[in-house]
Amino acid sequence: MERAKYFIKNNYRLLLLYLLISTIFTLELIVYINDAGDQTIFANELKKHGFFEFAIYRYQTWSSRLLIESVTMFMSGHHYIIFDISLLGFTFFFLYALKQIIFPEKNHLYLKYSLPIIFITVFPGVLFTSAGLIPTVTNYLFPMFALVIGWYLLNQKNKFSVLLAFIAIIFAFMQEQFTVLGFIIIGFLLISEFIRNKKINAKYLGAFIVSILGLVSAALAPGSDIRLSREIATWYPGFNKLPLITKLLKGYLETNRVLFTTAEFNIFLVLLLTIIILSIIKRRFFSAFMISSILYTLVINKLGISNWFTAVQKIIASQNARTNQLYFNIKENLYPLIIYTALLLIIATVIFCLFEEKVKGITAVVILFAGYASRMLVSLSPTIYASQLRTYIPLLFAIFVVVLLLLKEGYSLFKNSSKLVKSQ
Incomplete structure (x- = not known):
């Protein structure tokens, strides 16, 4: 507790800025929350399926994204305040985690203050609306957040943090594009670490294996073939x-x-x-x-x-x-x-x-x-x-x-x- 108080005391200005930017970003996005999109379809599915049941159902009939599909259904079918709070919280933790990854040193103070401002500038809210706000955020923004937060936690010494890291990384790698992104970057870091230290980083290896499993899952999902045939006919x-x-x-x-x-x-x-x-x-x-x-x-x-x-x-x-x-x-x-x-x-x-x-x-x-x-x-x-x-x-x-x-x-x-x- 004392350690947390000391941390907040010495970083409260930066944390307040990150919270402010996270709030502005969230408020910007929820302007589009009632626009037409796939959340209506997902909300109706909540009446038919349980959380984990829907993940399996979609894996067999449409998508390899598993829990991402379930989260989309959950967020679409419940009061939007749950989505709003989740978006605010995850945005804040994403910004903090990215700061710790890119700027871990005590200096670079101006860059630490600039990071959230650059983020909100280059990621406009309209970017996350093409399939409806909630489905686009849960399928793209949340995996991005999960990957960064997971990578930050992976480099902590606390075993519980490492466990949370793999949960976040597994979620991120249920999205096939972020699986490819992670597979290449983590593979490179794994090799670099081995060349530099002459030993394999077990945490990086674990994350790399998760990325491989994500690629295999996306390739072998029964629903992928069904979706492909339907989308060929449509698009x-x-x-x-x-x-x-x-x-x-x-x-x-x-x-x-x-x-x-x-x-x-x-x-x-x-x-x-x-x-x-x-x-x-x-x-x-x-x-x-x-x-x-x-x-x-x-x-x-x-x-x-x-x-x-x-x-x-x-x-x-x-x-x-x-x-x-x-x-x-x-x-x-x-x-x-x-x-x-x-x-x-x-x-x-x-x-x-x-x-x-x-x-x-x-x-x-x-x-x-x-x-x-x-x-x-x-x-x-x-x-x-x-x-x-x-x-x-x-x-x-x-x-x-x-x-x-x-x-x-x-x-x-x-x-x-x-x-x-x-x-x-």
């Missing part, structure tokens, strides 16, 4: 006839269309701005010029001025005019494929080079790759063009983390420079 007739490479290329083009051509996410612009500022601080002027060129192109494209993406938009328009959804011509799409790939490689290379410690640069690039791979998973679904922006949430989370890592790198450089000036 993309003939999707099962497309070769795997065509599905992946279509997914690649669609993902980058949203990131670059339409530039619908402000977090991506924040990433580019952060890279430019850090490049200038580190006197990497060529890197600053390259990323500034990309940012300039995105801005003028938004303004309707001709640029690299004008030809891409023409290709997209001509393809949308076709009634044959199965048509795909690699030659026709060669230009956007080359442009998108070049831009991604430039951004990844610049990010890697901005870190003084190359292992940190590799970590940042791996996190970005994991987020991108989680979005690319949607390429295997007939809802590739119908699932809207919610399927980008794991990628946005990865970009958000990388922005924080870049800010930390710049802050450390600034502090060291200040100390050097004072010593002179």
Whole structure:
């Protein structure tokens, strides 16, 4: 008890800010709670099924998400105040856990205060409304929260905390996109830990095994085949006839269309701005010029001025005019494929080079790759063009983390420079 009082006394300003931002974020989201969505369907299911029974039922008939489905039903069918309080509490713990993971040191005070403000800026409430607020939050935001909170608890020495960590991680990995994200990142950290310490981290290994089980569960769920056949008929007739490479290329083009051509996410612009500022601080002027060129192109494209993406938009328009959804011509799409790939490689290379410690640069690039791979998973679904922006949430989370890592790198450089000036 004394330890808790001491902690609150020394951190109450920061905790109050996190609580304030969590409250604002919750109030913003619940504005959309009565909008049309799948929560009505889930609420009706509560009359037919128990909590765990519904998880098994959905696993057999529709989805591999198990307890996520049950939580969605529970939140949809009971008074919304339960959802509101849960959202507020989990947002607060998520922000605190992420702070402890990214900024565990006693310094970085300004960054700790900036973290929740950046979060609420880059994750607008409308992002979580495409399937109805409650289903979108429980299927995307809650797994994201669970993964971060679980990872924080996993690194605690208390056995009870580790137990809670695995419960949270298991819940997160019932969502297939976050399973892919976690599989790649945890796999990388497991290997890095082994190379550095010449031994396997048992906690990381356990989390990695959970991610593998999540992938297996998603692949083998009886309901997945049923859902696939229904969604093919509804959203993309003939999707099962497309070769795997065509599905992946279509997914690649669609993902980058949203990131670059339409530039619908402000977090991506924040990433580019952060890279430019850090490049200038580190006197990497060529890197600053390259990323500034990309940012300039995105801005003028938004303004309707001709640029690299004008030809891409023409290709997209001509393809949308076709009634044959199965048509795909690699030659026709060669230009956007080359442009998108070049831009991604430039951004990844610049990010890697901005870190003084190359292992940190590799970590940042791996996190970005994991987020991108989680979005690319949607390429295997007939809802590739119908699932809207919610399927980008794991990628946005990865970009958000990388922005924080870049800010930390710049802050450390600034502090060291200040100390050097004072010593002179």
